[in-house]
Structure formats: C-alpha cells, structure tokens
Amino acid sequence: MLAFGPSAAPAQDQVVDVELVLAVDVSLSMSPDELVIQRDGYAAALTDDAVLRAIADGAHGRIAVTYVEWAGSSVQQVVVPWSVIATAEDAQAFVSKMTALPPRSARRTSISAALDFAASLFDASGYRGMKRVIDVSGDGPNNQGTPVDQSRDRIAEKGITINGLPLMTNGSGLSSAFDIANLDAYYSDCVIGGPGAFMIPVNGWAQFPEAIRRKLVLELAGREHPLRTAMEADSPPVIKAATIFTTDCQIGEKMWNNRGWIDIQ
Numbered sequence: 001m002l003a004f005g006p007s008a009a010p011a012q013d014q015v016v017d018v019e020l021v022l023a024v025d026v027s028l029s030m031s032p033d034e035l036v037i038q039r040d041g042y043a044a045a046l047t048d049d050a051v052l053r054a055i056a057d058g059a060h061g062r063i064a065v066t067y068v069e070w071a072g073s074s075v076q077q078v079v080v081p082w083s084v085i086a087t088a089e090d091a092q093a094f095v096s097k098m099t100a101l102p103p104r105s106a107r108r109t110s111i112s113a114a115l116d117f118a119a120s121l122f123d124a125s126g127y128r129g130m131k132r133v134i135d136v137s138g139d140g141p142n143n144q145g146t147p148v149d150q151s152r153d154r155i156a157e158k159g160i161t162i163n164g165l166p167l168m169t170n171g172s173g174l175s176s177a178f179d180i181a182n183l184d185a186y187y188s189d190c191v192i193g194g195p196g197a198f199m200i201p202v203n204g205w206a207q208f209p210e211a212i213r214r215k216l217v218l219e220l221a222g223r224e225h226p227l228r229t230a231m232e233a234d235s236p237p238v239i240k241a242a243t244i245f246t247t248d249c250q251i252g253e254k255m256w257n258n259r260g261w262i263d264i265q
Contacts, residue, residue, distance in 0.1 A: 003207050016084065016222055017058035019129030020065045021118040025070040025138035025167070027109045029179065034169070035103040037205050038137070042067070043095040045213040052088055054228075062086035062128040063220060068118060072108030073145040074118040082125045110144040111136065111191060111250065112151035115162060119155045121158040131195075133219050137165035137212075139180055141186050141252030149249040150192045156194035163190045164199035165215060167208070180251060188242045190249035197241040207236065216236075 022042060026035055046053055046065075055063055068079040080097045083089060118134045134155070142148040152162060164187040180186060184201040190201050198218065200211045214231045218238065221228040232238055248254070 005065075010251050014084075014127050016062050016064045016127045016129050017055070017060050017061055017131070018063045019122055019127055019132045020063055020219065021121055021123050021134045022065065022067045022126045023093075023114050023134055023136040024067070025071070025109065025114075025136075025140075026075075026103050026105045027140065028105050028107055029109065030105065030167075032102075032105070033066040034205065035105060036118045037208060038144055038167075039099060039103055041209040043099055044209050045216050046085070046095055046098075047088065047091045048213050048216075049191050050227055050231075051177075051213060051216045051220065052091060054217045054225065055085060056087075057222065057225060059130065064125055064129060065094065066121060066125075067094075068114070069103060069153060070114035070117065071106035072112070073110040073113040075108075075110075075163065076114060077104075078121075082121070082127065084127075104208050106182050108144045109138065109142060111138055111142040111149040112137075112146040113179070114142070115148070115151045115155055116146070117190075119158070119160055120159065121155050128187045131219075132160045134162045135165070135219065136162060136191065137167060137217065139169060139183070140169035141183070141253035141255070142190075142249075143256040147250055147253070152191060157199075159195065161194035161197050162192050163215065163219060164188075165201050165202060165211060166191075166199060167206050169202060169208075180255075182247065184239065185242075186249070186251070189241055189245045189247035192241045194241075198238050199241075200238055201236050203236065210234075211236065 066082045070076045166183040166187040
C-alpha cells in the first residue's frame with residue numbers, strides 16, 4: 001500500500017479517481033498463445049505513457065485497480081489484488097505481479113458470474129472511487145450461470161459502469177465452435193451498461209494492444225482531456241451501450257444446450 005505523506009489517511013478513507021476491475025476471459029476458447037497476448041496487451045497498456053498521463057491528470061492523480069481472470073461460473077481468480085497506481089513505478093509493480101505466473105485456462109464461459117464477482121470486489125476495495133468501472137474482455141457469449149443481461153442490469157443499477165472489449169479474433173482454442181459472428185452487437189445489447197458505458201471491438205489480435213490502451217485512456221481521462229478526444233476519434237470505433245436491443249442475450253446458453261457431440265468448453 002502506498003502512503004501519500006505523513007498525514008495520509010488510511011486506505012479505507014483514500015479517494016481515487018477510478019476504482020477499476022480488469023476482468024479477463026481465460027476460457028478454453030483461447031489458445032495458450034492468445035492468453036499470453038492478452039496479458040501482454042494489458043501489461044503494455046498499464047505502463048503506457050498516455051495511460052499514465054490520464055491517471056496523473058485526474059483530480060486525485062491516482063486510481064485503484066485489480067486484475068481478475070475468469071471462465072465458468074465457479075472460476076474467478078484475483079491475480080492482482082486492489083492496488084494504487086499513481087506513477088510509472090506503481091504501474092510496473094502491478095504488471096510484475098500480473099505477469100509473475102502464466103495464465104491458466106478453464107472450462108465454460110460465464111460473463112454473468114464474472115460481472116457479479118467483479119462487482120462484489122468494490123465492497124472491500126478499501127478505496128472510494130469517483131467512478132467504479134468493470135472492464136470485461138472476452139471472446140464468446142455467456143453459456144453458464146445467470147443470464148448476462150440480468151447481471152448487467154443489477155450492477156448498472158448500483159451506478160457501476162461495465163465497459164467491454166469483445167474479442168472477435170476467430171479463436172484457435174479448444175472450443176472456438178461456440179464463437180458467434182456478432183459478438184460486438186452481443187456486448188452492446190447484453191453485456192455493457194451503467195453510466196457512460198462503451199466498448200471497443202477487436203477484430204484481430206494485432207489490434208488488441210492498441211484497443212486496450214485506448215479503452216483505459218477513455219475510462220481514466222477527464223471528459224475534456226485532449227487524450228480522450230484523440231482516442232475517441234481513432235479506429236476501431238467506440239460503441240456505446242444499446243438502447244434498442246435486437247440480440248438474443250441467451251444465444252450462448254442455447255448453443256451450449258444444442259451442442260450435440262461437442263463437449264469441450
């Protein structure tokens with residue numbers, strides 16, 4: 001835990017600009033190489049100059065972050081507990097913990113359980129964020145647990161923002177048979193929500209590092225910050241949460257129930 005001078009308040013009284021849960025899919029639909037690319041992308045983004053500038057220019061100049069990996073309903077692992085990032089040294093220390101062990105994949109995909117778990121972490125964060133954000137990335141629809149839109153709605157009602165990074169990367173993992181073509185629409189209609197929610201679709205792994213960098217800047221920079229304007233205008237587009245829903249939010253569960261001989265996720 002960092003101290004901010006001799007009169008610093010205890011952690012439970014510290015105000016930060018953002019409390020951020022990075023919730024990262026490690027289901028079997030991604031190969032070991034893709035899991036490494038994903039972690040490396042987050043590591044590069046968290047230590048990027050633009051992200052660090054967005055943090056430093058906040059009202060308090062610090063954020064609280066935790067990194068979680070998830071798969072099925074019973075698989076959520078806190079890889080790095082709540083930590084303050086205010087400086088490049090803080091960011092590097094966070095990344096060192098995040099990358100100390102290789103990611104471990106697991107069966108099934110429960111975005112809803114990941115969101116519920118992530119939301120529960122705010123209760124014991126030890127910080128008071130001006131914003132509370134869950135940043136969820138994944139490459140497939142929910143296929144286990146509570147319907148994802150129900151979890152989304154329940155969490156959004158608490159004032160928590162859920163932003164998304166749908167990975168439309170044609171995964172080469174063991175269960176890519178459960179991918180859907182319109183994962184971006186699924187995330188817009190069924191996953192993201194809350195104040196100012198948005199997502200950035202990723203159409204290939206080469207786009208991932210820049211997408212996560214943009215996403216973090218947009219989550220952390222103030223509304224009038226010049227970095228925010230530049231990131232919003234970049235490509236792929238920033239997509240807001242849907243107001244008219246056209247996607248079947250239980251498509252993943254239906255695909256799983258109709259899987260026939262496929263039983264590998």
